[in-house]
Amino acid sequence: MHLLNAILIGVKDIWGHKFRSLLTMLGIILGVASLVGMTAIVKGMENGLKEAMIAMGGADKVLIRDQPVPSHQEHLAEEAPGRTMVDVLALRESAPLISLVSPEMSLNRVTITRGDKSVNPSECVGVWPAVLDMNLHTLAHGRFFTDLDEENASSVCVIGTGIRDELFGAPDKTGTPIIPIGEVIQIQGQPFTIVGMFQHYESEQERREREFRQSQPLQEQTGPRRQRGWGRRGGWAFWRKNYTVYLPLNTMWIKFRSAGGTDNIPDPRLTDIDIKVADIEQMEAALQQARNILMTTHRGIEDFNFQTQENQLENINRQIRNARLSGGLIAAISLIVGGIGIMNIMFASINERIREIGICKAVGATGTGIFVQVLMESIVVSLLGAALGLVVSFGFVQLLSSISPTQNAPVITHTAMIVAVIFSVAVGLVAGLFPALKAARLDPIEALRYE
Amino acid sequence: MALLELRNVSKIYRLGGEEIRALDDVSLDIDEGQFISIIGPSGSGKSTLMHILGCLDTPSTGTIRLDGMMIQDASSRQLAQIRNRKIGFVFQFFNLLPKLNVLQNVELPMIYSGIPARQRREQAMAALRMVEMENRAKHRPSQLSGGQQQRTAIARALVNDPKIVFADEPTGNLDSHTGELILQMFSRLSREGRTIILVTHDPEIAAVTPRRIEIRDGRVAHQLDPTLAGLNRFPTAVS
Ligand SMILES: Nc1ncnc2c1ncn2[C@@H]1O[C@H](COP(=O)(O)OP(=O)(O)O)[C@@H](O)[C@H]1O
Numbered sequence: 001m002h003l004l005n006a007i008l009i010g011v012k013d014i015w016g017h018k019f020r021s022l023l024t025m026l027g028i029i030l031g032v033a034s035l036v037g038m039t040a041i042v043k044g045m046e047n048g049l050k051e052a053m054i055a056m057g058g059a060d061k062v063l064i065r066d067q068p069v070p071s072h073q074e075h076l077a078e079e080a081p082g083r084t085m086v087d088v089l090a091l092r093e094s095a096p097l098i099s100l101v102s103p104e105m106s107l108n109r110v111t112i113t114r115g116d117k118s119v120n121p122s123e124c125v126g127v128w129p130a131v132l133d134m135n136l137h138t139l140a141h142g143r144f145f146t147d148l149d150e151e152n153a154s155s156v157c158v159i160g161t162g163i164r165d166e167l168f169g170a171p172d173k174t175g176t177p178i179i180p181i182g183e184v185i186q187i188q189g190q191p192f193t194i195v196g197m198f199q200h201y202e203s204e205q206e207r208r209e210r211e212f213r214q215s216q217p218l219q220e221q222t223g224p225r226r227q228r229g230w231g232r233r234g235g236w237a238f239w240r241k242n243y244t245v246y247l248p249l250n251t252m253w254i255k256f257r258s259a260g261g262t263d264n265i266p267d268p269r270l271t272d273i274d275i276k277v278a279d280i281e282q283m284e285a286a287l288q289q290a291r292n293i294l295m296t297t298h299r300g301i302e303d304f305n306f307q308t309q310e311n312q313l314e315n316i317n318r319q320i321r322n323a324r325l326s327g328g329l330i331a332a333i334s335l336i337v338g339g340i341g342i343m344n345i346m347f348a349s350i351n352e353r354i355r356e357i358g359i360c361k362a363v364g365a366t367g368t369g370i371f372v373q374v375l376m377e378s379i380v381v382s383l384l385g386a387a388l389g390l391v392v393s394f395g396f397v398q399l400l401s402s403i404s405p406t407q408n409a410p411v412i413t414h415t416a417m418i419v420a421v422i423f424s425v426a427v428g429l430v431a432g433l434f435p436a437l438k439a440a441r442l443d444p445i446e447a448l449r450y451e
Numbered sequence: 452m453a454l455l456e457l458r459n460v461s462k463i464y465r466l467g468g469e470e471i472r473a474l475d476d477v478s479l480d481i482d483e484g485q486f487i488s489i490i491g492p493s494g495s496g497k498s499t500l501m502h503i504l505g506c507l508d509t510p511s512t513g514t515i516r517l518d519g520m521m522i523q524d525a526s527s528r529q530l531a532q533i534r535n536r537k538i539g540f541v542f543q544f545f546n547l548l549p550k551l552n553v554l555q556n557v558e559l560p561m562i563y564s565g566i567p568a569r570q571r572r573e574q575a576m577a578a579l580r581m582v583e584m585e586n587r588a589k590h591r592p593s594q595l596s597g598g599q600q601q602r603t604a605i606a607r608a609l610v611n612d613p614k615i616v617f618a619d620e621p622t623g624n625l626d627s628h629t630g631e632l633i634l635q636m637f638s639r640l641s642r643e644g645r646t647i648i649l650v651t652h653d654p655e656i657a658a659v660t661p662r663r664i665e666i667r668d669g670r671v672a673h674q675l676d677p678t679l680a681g682l683n684r685f686p687t688a689v690s
């Protein structure tokens with residue numbers, strides 16, 4: 001018995017019962033669609049998060065964060081100093097394993113105005129020049145802060161392109177990019193001179209889309225204007241960078257913090273201390289060193305901890321694993337249900353064809369031949385189901401990215417498709433096994449006599 | 452050596468505690484080229500005999516030799532292959548596959564013997580010409596008359612050039628005129644040298660064949676064998 005013939009007969013039979021076959025395949029279709037669709041979504045998420053991670057700084061970056069004092073030090077909570085410049089200076093002086101220390105003091109709920117235009121930056125932070133290396137910023141125009149700016153607490157600032165877009169106009173609208181170096185803007189009502197502007201940050205996908213738009217002749221905008229930059233494929237991280245405003249740390253301290261804290265008591269606490277280890281291989285040792293120094297400056301009160309990018313990566317990976325697992329579970333259940341459906345329909349179709357099987361045996365079909373034929377039919381059903389499932393998952397992904405373009409674009413992977421198809425074939429095989437055995441074992445005489 | 456040799460063949464069915472001897476110690480020789488009818492009343496064991504002769508079933512006891520090969524202990528797989536190459540069946544209810552057209556039905560045995568598609572097509576068309584059905588090749592069985600269906604079934608039985616063709620009540624489901632035509636077709640095939648065994652309960656049909664084997668209660672009750680004319684006019688087995 002030739003496989004090709006068996007497959008042809010299988011296809012014919014399926015075609016003969018289109019609706020029934022479709023119902024049978026539903027489980028497989030759902031299984032494959034959810035498997036491929038979920039993996040695509042997870043993959044999109046993963047890409048977005050990874051890209052965001054890279055945009056926010058490399059793996060050698062460590063955040064020093066506040067934490068509530070541990071319970072055995074509860075009585076010292078009042079004396080917890082928090083993270084201050086004392087820590088920063090100590091780390092810079094006595095931690096050779098740490099190559100870079102970047103203190104940050106940020107101002108919340110900031111409004112920046114210029115004339116009648118205003119914008120709320122993603123962050124308005126007083127920084128040292130170390131922040132450029134730390135947060136992977138690239139200055140495209142002008143200069144960054146000098147020691148003089150720091151010492152004099154000059155009223156200067158460096159902005160991202162998003163701030164420029166809002167206050168001076170985006171290149172999309174103005175045609176030529178505006179470089180507002182030397183312009184004066186009001187931060188919380190105080191005048192600041194823009195001395196530098198970062199490059200425009202965007203994800204790979206955004207860059208491709210933008211270049212495509214630019215290569216096209218300018219077209220009339222049709223339909224509602226889609227929001228750009230925000231969201232999409234880790235776009236959040238890029239949005240945040242583009243809407244950044246940096247001041248010299250000392251400027252921030254003198255102009256906004258030393259007088260403006262709660263109850264007019266100066267608040268020397270930093271919002272963030274980011275450090276970079278000199279050698280990522282020695283991460284453990286570097287953290288230990290930093291910890292020892294901070295324990296001294298904090299008088300033994302452990303009101304800080306370290307968050308490495310690795311931790312964050314682990315978190316992301318755990319979330320991705322969980323998403324995969326639940327997607328896989330749904331897919332597995334659908335596939336099993338699909339398998340039961342196929343088995344059911346194969347039994348039904350064999351019972352309908354007992355006499356035909358008898359005829360085939362009378363003219364020389366062996367049990368093996370019949371077995372293979374029924375198995376092939378079952379596999380053909382599951383394969384067709386898998387093919388339809390793939391179509392559905394493509395449609396699903398299309399739909400998803402068209403109804404919510406702000407999400408990370410799902411990415412359909414070859415691996416997912418191959419795995420889904422292999423699983424479907426396996427399901428078809430297992431589901432066809434018992435019906436095929438039953439058909440193969442039919443006695444030709446009784447089968448011929450069957451009404 | 453005879454084409455088919457049956458020696459002391461019995462077929463025993465057990466239903467509950469009861470033992471049914473569907474065939475009881477039957478010995479027979481069938482030579483190449485013979486045109487034989489097996490007759491007897493309903494329930495006498497004709498079909499059982501045909502199943503064993505036709506390798507659809509094996510005897511409970513006794514031996515059977517087909518074309519020089521002992522097959523009483525053959526596996527179902529071996530039997531299937533023997534049926535495929537050496538035996539053709541024609542049934543009372545035609546037994547064509549409803550989803551296949553005439554040509555595909557005739558090709559079916561060759562699919563199981565692994566003959567390549569082109570040769571299958573040629574051989575099937577040749578067989579259809581033998582039964583004058585070549586211009587109905589693309590029809591479905593449901594679009595054919597009873598006689599045409601039976602001719603298709605005969606073409607299917609002949610297509611692998613078998614040693615023996617069995618026909619179990621081949622006219623039982625046809626009107627008498629069509630039945631007559633089918634019987635003429637068997638006679639013609641016999642004249643062309645085919646070995647044909649007709650199973651029937653109807654003595655008129657049996658009268659068409661030179662040799663007749665009468666079965667009663669699972670035994671050979673009477674044989675008319677023209678090759679042994681004068682020597683063997685009397686019952687060979689008496690119960
Ligand atoms: N599978 C079976 N199980 C039990 N008894 C059977 C079976 N097949 C045939 N028989 C019995 O064997 C006897 C002969 O049957 P069969 O060969 O079909 O007769 P015929 O074809 O001459 O009408 C009958 O009594 C029948 O009931």
Ligand SMILES: [Mg+2]
Nearest residue numbers: 494497498499
């Ligand atoms: Mg009968």
